[in-house]
Amino acid sequence: MNCYNFEQLLNFSPSLLWLFAMTDASSSLHSQDFAANLRLLTSYYRSIAEVCRQLQLNRPQFNRYLAGSSRPSANTMRRLCDFFGVEEHEILMPAEQFRRLIQVRPRKQAVAEAVEPALELAHLQQLRAQNSDGMDRYLGYYFEYYLSMACPGKILRTLVHIQRQGDGVYYQRSERLRESPGGQVFHGRYFGLVNFLSDRIFMSDYESKTGNEMTETILFPSFRNRVSRLSGLRIGVSGSGERMPCCARVVYEFLGTDINTRQALRLCGLYDADSEEIELSLRAAVVNHMADSDWHFRAIHL
DSSP: OOOOOHHHHHTSOHHHHHHHHHHHHHHHHHHHHHHHHHHHHHTTSSOHHHHHHHHTOOHHHHHHHHHTSOOOOHHHHHHHHHHHTOOHHHHTSOHHHHHHHHHHSOHHHHSOOOHHHHHHHHHHHHHHHHOOSOGGGGOEEEEEEEEOSSSTTEEEEEEEEEEEETTEEEEEEEEEEOSSTTOOOEEEEEEEEEEEETTEEEEEEEETTTOOOEEEEEEOOOOSSSOOEEEEEEEEEOSSTTOOEEEEEEEEEEEESSOOHHHHHHTOEEEETTOTTSOHHHHHHTOOOOOTTOSSOOOOOO
16 A cells, blocks of 8 residues: 555645556455465465475465465565466466466476475385395285284284285285174274385385374295295284284284185184184294393394
């Protein structure tokens, strides 16, 4: 708004007063259009906080830009345009015209892609580049055994399928739980990725139904001609209300690359620690004892 006192305004001709009014109205419209266009560009990102973080702008100040109560300086305007991939005259267009422009323009030119997914992809690609050769020999189905974190004293058997998709190796772990005879059967499904780094197999997954749990498993590779069993450690949280972080010894028993999955899933579930339905050597391998000389809980190589 032009700052003139009342006496100064009386000295201006009606035509100049009309010009001042039109200038202020035009400026106000530009501010409203800029704010609307900035809100549209920001909507392509996960959150306003993410945009502020990447631009290194003060959040309250950015909120004033979005509300149309403040206009950025020339330097900040240039940063905004560079970040979102638009020209300054474009971001000042009438809002509806700008919206049509963004809709028809390829998104990679109109709006910078979010940095966080790009960073995640970069980390995954770096891990993939570090992977050792030889992971293909571990593809297939496994029974997984460990002492249940939710039901102490019970051995949990799950079904794991490790498979290659494109350039990566991924896996699915399926749980089938019945905590008491005749009780309700609960199913859990985990999805994750596998990295073979140096001489260890790293497996990271998440629980797909509730999304409130991740697990990490580290296995020794097999140094035999034929893969039969893999051992290591598994860390996660108990499925009970306590959600206690726990670590347990784990054993993977190789089943093959082509199995009857329905029959294998029927064999999954909770077993007593001394159940004869699980081989004695497997039961012994998942016991979580520590030697007196151990300072840390360690895996046992089979």
